[in-house]
Amino acid sequence: MGKQRQVASDAGLSKQRVVVEAVRLADREGVDGLSMRRLAGALGAGAMSLYHYVASKEELLDAMIDVVFEEIELPPEETDWQSAMRRRAVSARQVLARHPWAIGLMESRTTPGPANLRHHEAVTACLRRAGFSVLMATHANWLLDSCVYGYALQEATLPFDTADDFADMAEDAYLPQLPPDQFPYLNESAAALVAAGYDPAEEFMFGLDLVLAALEPLRASA
Amino acid sequence: MGKQRQVASDAGLSKQRVVVEAVRLADREGVDGLSMRRLAGALGAGAMSLYHYVASKEELLDAMIDVVFEEIELPPEETDWQSAMRRRAVSARQVLARHPWAIGLMESRTTPGPANLRHHEAVTACLRRAGFSVLMATHANWLLDSCVYGYALQEATLPFDTADDFADMAEDAYLPQLPPDQFPYLNESAAALVAAGYDPAEEFMFGLDLVLAALEPLRASA
DNA sequence: ATAGTACAGCGTACGACGTACAGCGTACGA
């Protein structure tokens, strides 16, 4: 027995490698498919070996969330505040769409990781430099994050991804469940949206732009 | 052996009773504390008895989400659209604060239950009657729901509940982790907000009112 | 060269989980 070459890797383990592989596994199979044994298997290691790098599965999940935050673009400093906020919000939404499990995990983990904190600092900095007061910057922060999380959550619960999927879904599975006399407005909406080639992916930009525009006059230096 | 009086109830089981008790248990102990065995115990029954009323735990979770939707107030019909939407949004936020586990569950369950559909229909009806076009009503729906879910999620991840908790938390646990040279803006915010007796519970109303005001001019009949 | 120590990784075991399956006692129609 003894140390031997791993099948899935060219080197020993590390917290970094463990967490990154965990994110990949969760992306592929969902959080429910992520077990310490399966993760260890993917790393070519024994289950208990992981506990040399992570104190518990809880800590692993915390670290995974922080990896997700690391992927989100920080607001660029060289543009106006609206463009900067739009960029980082769009990036955040993309990242959350790539890792849908993350949104469901956040509810239960209450201690922000370093990447999360760095992110928060950068966003606050951008807002303050744009002329928002401390209190107003806090408001804006909450509101913008609510948009990101809210839309991400709603998109995650949608049973379809693209405009075409939506059309198929609506006609095949959704509408037949909705008797028109009980749900006249939902029927009206579904019919009209399918006819217009509606794409739910555009919803986010509508909300984000509306919020950004509404925040603009609340800057002290506006 | 045979049928005998249950300890926790005065009658036999039913899907209703099972699901309601599951919600109670989740409220008390969190989703992770909700197991079929413990739920059965709380109902004074054997674990496998539950499967006569729910096909699987997945179905139980779906049903629990729908119970949550049932608790949310529908928009009243006799007022202007803004008041109606504000009422139901506030109600939704309260309900989600009462059942924090619900927000984390939604990500994974993609089929809306009857209460969810009824709710959606009522909100859409309110918006359409207020003069929003089909497309604009859809936009408004997404945006308002994003607010509700987004704020609910952020509040759930906060490690404190009240303004006093916030002050204690910030000074004892949060700030010491944030070196002022790395996180100048977060330090500034925390200090200023603690001094002002900041209460995060007020955030939601700020975002909601801002969004409602920004939607107002988008009505066709405005 | 030798002994000692630290460390990365693993095998086994335990209690709890979701649930398939094969019962059980009771109530009721014939």
Add this chain to the structure above:
DNA sequence: TCGTACGCTGTACGTCGTACGCTGTACTAT
């Protein structure tokens, strides 16, 4: 009186997180 259907349950299986104690290797001090 008997059958049969129904509400309910105990047992068992595979999987989960993880406590514990053991390996073999690498490095340090002598």
